[in-house]
Amino acid sequence: MTKILMVATNVDQIADQQTGLWLSEFVEPATEWRHAGFEVVGASIKGGRIPIDPKSYSNELPRVWDGVMEPIHDTTKLSEINPESYDGIFFCGGHGAMVDFPNNKDIGFLLAHFIQNDKLIGAICHGPAAFIGAKDVNDTAVIKGRKVTGYSNKEEKESGLEEDLPFLLEDQLQEEGASYEEGEPSSENVVVDGNWITGQNPQSTHAIAEIYKEHLQ
Structure with a gap:
């Protein structure tokens, strides 16, 4: 099975604001x-239950999401993951990712496997x-020369957290040599x-899910 x-x-807080996973980007x-018949495993750097950005859901979650949310209630630690077991890796968003994803050795180890x-x-x-x-x-940034996108500077300025982040994602991707689109x-x-x-x-989530699925079928 794929x-x-x-x-x-x-990460559940930046400055004085609650943050975490942007829920729809996982669910x-x-x-x-x-x-499509694929198996999904939830993981995080520390493992355990994932904090959810309160702005990413209302009190009434779609019933269809109930079972799908199980993997984020108790995630596996990245250091305990055997990448050989997986066909694909997917990094979900939410402002918390700006704090614990960059410069992480476990993420770097996994990326090296998936690239190689x-x-x-x-x-x-x-x-x-x-x-x-x-x-x-070769000690070169993995995204050097790659075409990528991600949350833009314009979108970040509208978020209200721009001043509290360690960097702007669009700027940093370009700084490491990516071709940001x-x-x-x-x-x-x-x-x-x-x-x-x-x-x-978040508006790109359905499209990326479809495209990712097509690449695995």
């Missing part, structure tokens, strides 16, 4: 992929923060570059 590792943030792809074995790598919104600081075997704010934008599939924002 197996996908979905990585979420453990919508997980729903799509489960319906030509496996599928995906990320949505703030999820591409996972690529920041990750190096290949910006779409309109809050509009669907998915960029495919070989085995790398990135989406700009």
